Amino acid sequence: MRVGYFGYYLKHRQSGDKYIVDLRNFVRDFVASDDIAFKQQFTYNQENLLLLPAQGSTYLFVQTRDLEIVKRVKRGEWDADDIRRVLRGDQTVGFASYVSLNSEWLGTACRVMSPRHTAFAHLINSIFDKLQIPYDFILRSFHTQLPEDEVSSLDRVGRVSVEINHSSPAFPRVWSALTGGDGTELNDIAAMRIEVIPLRKRTADLKPNLQELVDSLPRDGLESLEARAKAEALDRMSDMYIYGAGALRSFIDVDAESQIPDAMASAARESAELREAIQEFRDEPDLESGTNASGLGISWSSAYGRYVDRPRQ
Numbered sequence: 001m002r003v004g005y006f007g008y009y010l011k012h013r014q015s016g017d018k019y020i021v022d023l024r025n026f027v028r029d030f031v032a033s034d035d036i037a038f039k040q041q042f043t044y045n046q047e048n049l050l051l052l053p054a055q056g057s058t059y060l061f062v063q064t065r066d067l068e069i070v071k072r073v074k075r076g077e078w079d080a081d082d083i084r085r086v087l088r089g090d091q092t093v094g095f096a097s098y099v100s101l102n103s104e105w106l107g108t109a110c111r112v113m114s115p116r117h118t119a120f121a122h123l124i125n126s127i128f129d130k131l132q133i134p135y136d137f138i139l140r141s142f143h144t145q146l147p148e149d150e151v152s153s154l155d156r157v158g159r160v161s162v163e164i165n166h167s168s169p170a171f172p173r174v175w176s177a178l179t180g181g182d183g184t185e186l187n188d189i190a191a192m193r194i195e196v197i198p199l200r201k202r203t204a205d206l207k208p209n210l211q212e213l214v215d216s217l218p219r220d221g222l223e224s225l226e227a228r229a230k231a232e233a234l235d236r237m238s239d240m241y242i243y244g245a246g247a248l249r250s251f252i253d254v255d256a257e258s259q260i261p262d263a264m265a266s267a268a269r270e271s272a273e274l275r276e277a278i279q280e281f282r283d284e285p286d287l288e289s290g291t292n293a294s295g296l297g298i299s300w301s302s303a304y305g306r307y308v309d310r311p312r313q
Helices: 024-032 067-074 080-089 117-131 148-153 170-179 207-216 257-269 272-282 300-309
Strands: 002-012 018-021 047-055 058-064 094-101 105-110 135-141 156-165 191-196 222-230 238-244 249-251 288-291
Touching (some): 002 257, 002 272, 024 047, 024 300, 058 080, 058 117, 058 257, 105 117, 105 257, 117 135, 117 300, 148 207, 148 238, 156 170, 170 191, 249 257
Parallel strands (some): 018 288
Antiparallel strands (some): 002 018, 002 105, 002 249, 058 094, 094 105, 156 191, 222 238
């Protein structure tokens, strides 16, 4: 099972100020809320999103179109263990991943069809919208990444790879170009990976093609954009990530689903690269760290209280 790592911060929608804020208490209180109808109203790509406690600050994150699962959770009949059992028995009803939330970063443990970090960010932003919290929740993947504006400085670009998930507006267009289909057959396809290979591998340069992708490719649903390229400071070709989750990943192997939270924690503790990435994230000059969530008005109890008190139309 693959674990990806992301720093997270909040951006004020009017001022543009950015804050590294610990959201563990907010998410914990949301998950523990007795208002099950509020918690079960959120969707992504027309599928229901469920966030359930697994262990500590690690949560089972479910994306499903099966209304029976939603109803049973809503009635309090099923918990995370029940859903895990159902999904193991019949993966057509939905998919699950694990989200381990920390003070300024999170890890996501995913299988091939599991809901990704983009779906989790969508959930948090949807909660903020519903509670009228004036911040955007933004994830920043931990990896070695080439800034988009430095693509033009590359000496040469070889193979280019693009991965898009089913939320990308390009997804049905690409599939239609390949098959002539109308998109109705895409329900069970999670993502596509496309490789662009130069005609003459040793001499061709795909830098103009890469630049065109950087300029034109929709970011919504874009999992990754990477290239085998040579930079001015390097004497050889290397894999460079221009967008999306890249080099900083862990892999965990467990015998039972219940072991996943501990395995995620162990993998994070053992990763020197992760510790370095977290420190670099803290030190970024455009992010204000050490800010208390409640000081920004981000408290579940107060925000939910205001939501309940607002008159309904």
